[in-house]
Amino acid sequence: MTEVSIERLTKTFGSARAVDGISIRIADGEFISLLGPSGCGKTTTLKMIAGFEEASEGAIRFDGKDVVNVPAEKRDIGMVFQNYALFPHMTVDQNLAFGLEMRKIAKPEMLSRIAKVLDMVQLGGYSDRYPNQLSGGQQQRVALARALVIEPKILLLDEPLANLDAKLREEMRVFIRDLQRRVGITTVYVTHDQAEAMTMSDRVVVMFGGRIAQIGAPSDIYERPENLEVAQFVGQVNLVKGTVTGVAEAGRCRVASVFGEIAVDSRANHAPGNSVTLSLRPEAIELKPAGQGGAQGKVTARYYSGSIIDYRIALDSGETLHVQTFPNIRIAEGDRVSVHAPADGFWLLGAAK
Amino acid sequence: MTPPRRKGVGPLILIAPAAVLLGVFLVLPYLNIVVMSFRMPGQGTPYGPGYTIGNYTKFFADGFYLFQVANTLWIGLLTTAICLVVGFPVAWQLARGAMRFRALAYGLVLSPLLVGIVIRSYGWTILLGNNGLVNRTLTGMGLIDHPLPLMYNALGIVIALVHVFLPFMILPIMAGIQGVDPSLESAARSLGASRFTAFRRIVLPLCTPGIQAGCILVFVLSLSAYVTPSLIGGLRVKTMAVTVVDALIDTFQWPWGSALALMLSVTGALCVVIFARLTRMKWKVARP
Amino acid sequence: MKRPVLTLYCLLVYAFLLAPILVVVGASFNAGNFLTFPPQGLSLRWYVTFFHNDVFMRAIRTSLWVAAVATVISGVIGTMAALYYVQHAGRWKETVRVAMLAPLLLPEVLTAIALLFFVYAIGIGTTTMIGMVAGHVLITLPFVFINVSASLESFDPSWDMAARSLGADRLTRFRRIMLPLIKPGVIGGALFAFIISFDTFTISFMLKGIGTSTLPIQLFDYLRTNFTPEAAAVSTVSIVLTLVVVIVSEKVLGLRIHRF
Numbered sequence: 001m002t003e004v005s006i007e008r009l010t011k012t013f014g015s016a017r018a019v020d021g022i023s024i025r026i027a028d029g030e031f032i033s034l035l036g037p038s039g040c041g042k043t044t045t046l047k048m049i050a051g052f053e054e055a056s057e058g059a060i061r062f063d064g065k066d067v068v069n070v071p072a073e074k075r076d077i078g079m080v081f082q083n084y085a086l087f088p089h090m091t092v093d094q095n096l097a098f099g100l101e102m103r104k105i106a107k108p109e110m111l112s113r114i115a116k117v118l119d120m121v122q123l124g125g126y127s128d129r130y131p132n133q134l135s136g137g138q139q140q141r142v143a144l145a146r147a148l149v150i151e152p153k154i155l156l157l158d159e160p161l162a163n164l165d166a167k168l169r170e171e172m173r174v175f176i177r178d179l180q181r182r183v184g185i186t187t188v189y190v191t192h193d194q195a196e197a198m199t200m201s202d203r204v205v206v207m208f209g210g211r212i213a214q215i216g217a218p219s220d221i222y223e224r225p226e227n228l229e230v231a232q233f234v235g236q237v238n239l240v241k242g243t244v245t246g247v248a249e250a251g252r253c254r255v256a257s258v259f260g261e262i263a264v265d266s267r268a269n270h271a272p273g274n275s276v277t278l279s280l281r282p283e284a285i286e287l288k289p290a291g292q293g294g295a296q297g298k299v300t301a302r303y304y305s306g307s308i309i310d311y312r313i314a315l316d317s318g319e320t321l322h323v324q325t326f327p328n329i330r331i332a333e334g335d336r337v338s339v340h341a342p343a344d345g346f347w348l349l350g351a352a353k
Numbered sequence: 354m355t356p357p358r359r360k361g362v363g364p365l366i367l368i369a370p371a372a373v374l375l376g377v378f379l380v381l382p383y384l385n386i387v388v389m390s391f392r393m394p395g396q397g398t399p400y401g402p403g404y405t406i407g408n409y410t411k412f413f414a415d416g417f418y419l420f421q422v423a424n425t426l427w428i429g430l431l432t433t434a435i436c437l438v439v440g441f442p443v444a445w446q447l448a449r450g451a452m453r454f455r456a457l458a459y460g461l462v463l464s465p466l467l468v469g470i471v472i473r474s475y476g477w478t479i480l481l482g483n484n485g486l487v488n489r490t491l492t493g494m495g496l497i498d499h500p501l502p503l504m505y506n507a508l509g510i511v512i513a514l515v516h517v518f519l520p521f522m523i524l525p526i527m528a529g530i531q532g533v534d535p536s537l538e539s540a541a542r543s544l545g546a547s548r549f550t551a552f553r554r555i556v557l558p559l560c561t562p563g564i565q566a567g568c569i570l571v572f573v574l575s576l577s578a579y580v581t582p583s584l585i586g587g588l589r590v591k592t593m594a595v596t597v598v599d600a601l602i603d604t605f606q607w608p609w610g611s612a613l614a615l616m617l618s619v620t621g622a623l624c625v626v627i628f629a630r631l632t633r634m635k636w637k638v639a640r641p
Numbered sequence: 642m643k644r645p646v647l648t649l650y651c652l653l654v655y656a657f658l659l660a661p662i663l664v665v666v667g668a669s670f671n672a673g674n675f676l677t678f679p680p681q682g683l684s685l686r687w688y689v690t691f692f693h694n695d696v697f698m699r700a701i702r703t704s705l706w707v708a709a710v711a712t713v714i715s716g717v718i719g720t721m722a723a724l725y726y727v728q729h730a731g732r733w734k735e736t737v738r739v740a741m742l743a744p745l746l747l748p749e750v751l752t753a754i755a756l757l758f759f760v761y762a763i764g765i766g767t768t769t770m771i772g773m774v775a776g777h778v779l780i781t782l783p784f785v786f787i788n789v790s791a792s793l794e795s796f797d798p799s800w801d802m803a804a805r806s807l808g809a810d811r812l813t814r815f816r817r818i819m820l821p822l823i824k825p826g827v828i829g830g831a832l833f834a835f836i837i838s839f840d841t842f843t844i845s846f847m848l849k850g851i852g853t854s855t856l857p858i859q860l861f862d863y864l865r866t867n868f869t870p871e872a873a874a875v876s877t878v879s880i881v882l883t884l885v886v887v888i889v890s891e892k893v894l895g896l897r898i899h900r901f
């Protein structure tokens with residue numbers, strides 16, 4: 001039952017601001033991801049929440065209580081490290097027991113809790129193994145179990161899946177998400193993989209250069225990105241130039257572009273005559289044989305990747321588009337095509353701050 | 354990630370005992386010996402009242418001591434060079450060879466370190482003496498009539514010193530070679546370099562620090578070796594370290610002995626610096 | 642064997658390394674009065690002579706005592722210094738390292754002489770064992786430092802953080818996480834210290850007092866005037882003692898020496 005609130009949190013290393021005045025309120029039981037490119041301050045933020053780094057400025061509160069002066073070992077957090085940090089000289093059992101011993105839990109309860117958690121991460125029967133006798137995925141689950149068995153107030157994970165292969169990573173995503181739902185523990189998850197952040201989180205915090213660019217539900221981030229930087233970081237995107245011709249209704253502008261005049265969602269109101277950039281996700285575009293209306297163009301490249309096909313289209317107006325379709329349409333390289341984009345596939349980007 | 358650093362004096366307690374120990378039993382004695390080398394020689398006492406630079410002028414005026422220092426440096430250089438040539442292939446084999454008996458070979462290289470220097474030098478006297486195993490075997494086989502002069506000369510000293518210090522050459526070089534990713538060599542060869550070129554252009558430069566460390570260690574150690582030259586060289590061939598120690602133990606000439614010891618150490622240090630310059634080493638202390 | 646020439650060469654070098662040691666051990670069983678070849682039969686008589694030789698027995702006891710004391714002192718001081726060096730030294734790191742390795746890089750002869758004059762200068766002379774023990778601690782300290790700091794460098798700081806996140810305080814983390822993980826380095830360093838101290842010559846030679854000769858010195862003195870195989874017996878016992886120490890620590894303490 002813990003709500004975490006971070007206010008104007010800042011961390012400076014010398015003159016560099018690794019984390020620069022970020023504020024987030026994390027609800028009880030919420031799964032939140034910190035997403036951003038390498039070096040944007042995710043780990044630093046996590047370490048400040050955990051108490052391994054002192055904040056230079058700002059406050060961190062657990063359930064309204066300031067924890068700045070609480071040392072890491074008293075914060076009652078569970079942490080999963082990128083390299084797992086399993087104690088190499090202890091067996092799985094001993095690793096799990098460590099945190100319980102620190103809490104002076106009686107032996108019988110300790111054993112039953114360890115057994116329960118090991119069962120949860122599907123590692124019953126591995127109790128007596130040493131970490132180096134386990135596979136990467138198993139070690140990862142032991143690390144998770146070790147953090148969970150102490151029933152912490154908050155679970156912090158720092159790129160816990162980065163060292164796993166693609167298939168295992170996908171399995172573990174689902175696994176961690178389901179487990180978190182069942183246990184209902186407030187969770188902060190650090191990753192630079194946008195797909196990971198989207199599949200797992202209730203809300204995603206996108207960070208650039210120590211600042212928060214956007215906080216929102218995964219669909220929000222993906223469909224209604226705050227600016228160009230966010231749009232490009234969370235997925236592939238086509239940029240279409242346009243001119244505002246009028247305001248349709250609150251939060252919607254009329255914009256003229258190669259795709260004609262359309263009403264587009266937007267966060268801000270724009271004055272008529274402004275030049276703007278529209279984002280258009282590649283999977284929102286529909287390709288039809290030439291001459292069926294819409295913008296006209298030519299296929300310059302086609303990349304087959306099983307579940308989808310990637311096309312590069314050169315529009316006659318000079319723009320280049322990136323299109324993803326299901327492989328059921330048969331269009332070859334060099335074909336001329338009509339390009340259709342539904343109005344709700346567009347999003348009017350704000351200028352990057 | 355560095356562990357969280359505690360502020361304040363707390364951690365200084367960790368280094369304090371070592372600092373005190375080194376300060377009292379290393380720095381002060383070295384300051385003291387420098388002062389001692391400027392003392393007047395004493396009559397019947399280790400040193401007299403007052404100060405002089407006479408000990409140093411005597412050293413430079415008397416060609417005998419200059420010659421002896423040169424001789425000692427020569428023995429040190431020879432020992433270092435031979436250790437390098439003898440040790441490098443062994444270090445290579447230990448680092449790279451696909452050996453079933455690697456642990457055993459490693460143990461063999463280490464084993465001389467477990468045996469005291471007196472015992473090892475003693476072993477060489479048994480081997481190299483005029484009635485020693487080597488000469489006896491050779492005469493027994495009818496290969497020679499008179500025993501070869503293996504002891505009481507520079508040759509014997511160098512042979513024994515090479516033996517004594519070889520592990521100190523092999524181990525750093527081995528560590529250096531192990532630090533070079535074998536795939537770098539493969540990469541060089543895939544780019545068209547011959548085996549030798551790949552070794553010369555890629556592996557050798559990368560393991561130079563190990564070679565430098567080994568050379569410096571062996572050179573410094575052989576300059577200050579006392580037991581081996583004294584047992585093998587006997588009274589006939591004396592290295593500087595032997596002369597110095599004997600001057601102190603037998604004749605109690607402290608100021609003179611100090612000056613000699615310092616001159617030997619300073620020239621040794623100069624050699625190391627020149628060597629480091631020549632091999633363009635970034636000045637770092639040898640990592641054993 | 643892939644490269645027969647290299648392999649053969651290495652075998653020759655190993656033979657070279659072992660030869661004088663094996664010769665000494667072999668000579669100790671010589672039944673004759675002198676080191677003659679071929680030996681005049683096998684016997685243990687020189688071991689018997691040795692065990693009845695008070696001077697040598699006293700020297701062995703002195704050696705063991707000095708080595709034990711020096712090992713404990715330099716083990717503790719060196720481990721503490723290594724902890725400081727790896728975790729707290731910050732920009733002083735290189736300075737600390739050079740200072741800690743200094744006794745290894747300075748010529749031992751010079752250090753020994755300097756120490757001798759120093760103990761006289763401060764008035765304790767060689768009547769106490771202070772100078773001798775200090776010298777042994779000095780020359781063994783770098784070996785403890787190298788071994789312990791190597792094992793500390795391979796100590797992953799996230800282990801410490803993990804233990805912290807699980808609620809362990811400073812002392813518990815040191816006792817339960819760090820110490821067990823750097824134990825091989827500490828033991829390896831201490832073992833090195835013991836062997837170096839047990840075998841060292843120059844420092845003991847300069848700093849010995851009356852009746853406090855260590856085994857190497859007694860052996861050296863003996864060799865200057867005597868040629869009986871008793872010296873070989875003494876040497877062999879000394880080698881065996883060292884081996885026993887190594888094997889016992891290996892078996893009892895689960896030793897893995899870092900580097901060398």
Ligand SMILES: Nc1ncnc2c1ncn2[C@@H]1O[C@H](COP(=O)(O)OP(=O)(O)OP(=O)(O)O)[C@@H](O)[C@H]1O
Binds near residue numbers: 037040
């Ligand atoms: N101890 C430190 N001293 C100085 N600068 C640091 C320190 N720790 C982190 N930084 C700097 O702070 C910035 C943020 O680092 P942080 O580790 O939080 O990045 P990150 O978002 O976790 O990146 P990654 O995805 O690569 O793990 C980086 O520019 C980094 O260089």
Ligand SMILES: [Mg+2]
Binds near residue numbers: 042
């Ligand atoms: Mg990070």
